Amino acid sequence: MKFSTLIATTFLLGGISLSSTAWAADAVRYSGFIDSYPKLEVDPRGGGGQLYIKPGASLGSYDKIMIPPIEVWLADDSKYKGFSPDELKAITDEFYRVMVSNLEPDYPVVSKPGEGVLIVRLAVTNVYAKKKKRGLLGFTPIGAVAGAASGAYKAKLNDATIEAELLDAATEGQLAVLVDDLSISKGGAEQTSWADISKSLDYYAKRLRARLEADR
Numbered sequence: 001m002k003f004s005t006l007i008a009t010t011f012l013l014g015g016i017s018l019s020s021t022a023w024a025a026d027a028v029r030y031s032g033f034i035d036s037y038p039k040l041e042v043d044p045r046g047g048g049g050q051l052y053i054k055p056g057a058s059l060g061s062y063d064k065i066m067i068p069p070i071e072v073w074l075a076d077d078s079k080y081k082g083f084s085p086d087e088l089k090a091i092t093d094e095f096y097r098v099m100v101s102n103l104e105p106d107y108p109v110v111s112k113p114g115e116g117v118l119i120v121r122l123a124v125t126n127v128y129a130k131k132k133k134r135g136l137l138g139f140t141p142i143g144a145v146a147g148a149a150s151g152a153y154k155a156k157l158n159d160a161t162i163e164a165e166l167l168d169a170a171t172e173g174q175l176a177v178l179v180d181d182l183s184i185s186k187g188g189a190e191q192t193s194w195a196d197i198s199k200s201l202d203y204y205a206k207r208l209r210a211r212l213e214a215d216r
Contacts, residue, residue: 031073031125033163038177049180057175060215062118064110065103066169070095073125075159080129083155091194095122095201102205107212113169120208121165124197128156157182157192162200178204 030037040050070092074081099120100109110117159181166176182192182200 031123031161031163033071033073033123033125034121034165034177036174037179038174040177040179049178051179052177054173054175058215059118059175059212062107062116062212064108064114064117066110066113066117066119067096067099068119068121070099071123072127073123075126075128078128083129094194094198095124098198098202099205102202102209107209115170117169118175118212119165119167119169119172121167122201123163124160125163126159126161128159130156155194157194157197160192160197162197162204164204 038052040052042050072083072088072092074083099122103109113119161182162178162180164176164178165174167174180200182197
């Protein structure tokens with residue numbers, strides 16, 4: 001079965017707790033993380049995301065995954081730009097761990113492109129940094145997302161967006177694009193945390209694995 005058909009009912013679709021209402025295509029905020037944004041369509045299941053599937057694309061030939069460093073993009077109008085590199089590394093390392101734990105060992109995560117390798121590019125964009133209110137000694141050591149959720153990492157995530165791009169590693173051809181606005185106004189939550197975003201990435205990783213298995 002074609003990936004374009006399967007993905008419409010599994011991997012890049014379905015509701016997540018932060019995203020329950022579909023939003024119009026012209027509301028997509030293009031961060032620039034993806035070099036070439038194709039025409040995105042509203043998730044037909046009302047999951048809230050916008051997606052593109054290359055016609056005729058299939059995942060059946062991919063048995064390895066390459067995940068370039070996951071990125072966090074500050075919003076252009078974020079007044080504060082003071083994210084610590086160590087803090088960002090702790091957060092993105094946790095996101096990477098979530099992805100890998102859902103894929104391996106059946107789909108090894110590799111560090112180099114090649115035949116049979118699917119590249120999964122990921123970013124959390126439209127993040128607003130906030131100045132820390134306590135002195136450096138008042139913060140817990142750099143840790144995983146749990147530390148971020150407890151307030152060690154200051155950021156306004158209510159307007160955060162997950163962006164994903166699937167590429168064929170051999171040709172660098174674009175197979176799929178997902179842009180999912182995680183606005184809390186959709187899910188009714190009072191505040192979005194790094195841990196919430198980690199759960200969303202866990203959801204997408206599980207869907208990707210399911211699609212890889214189905215296409216085989």
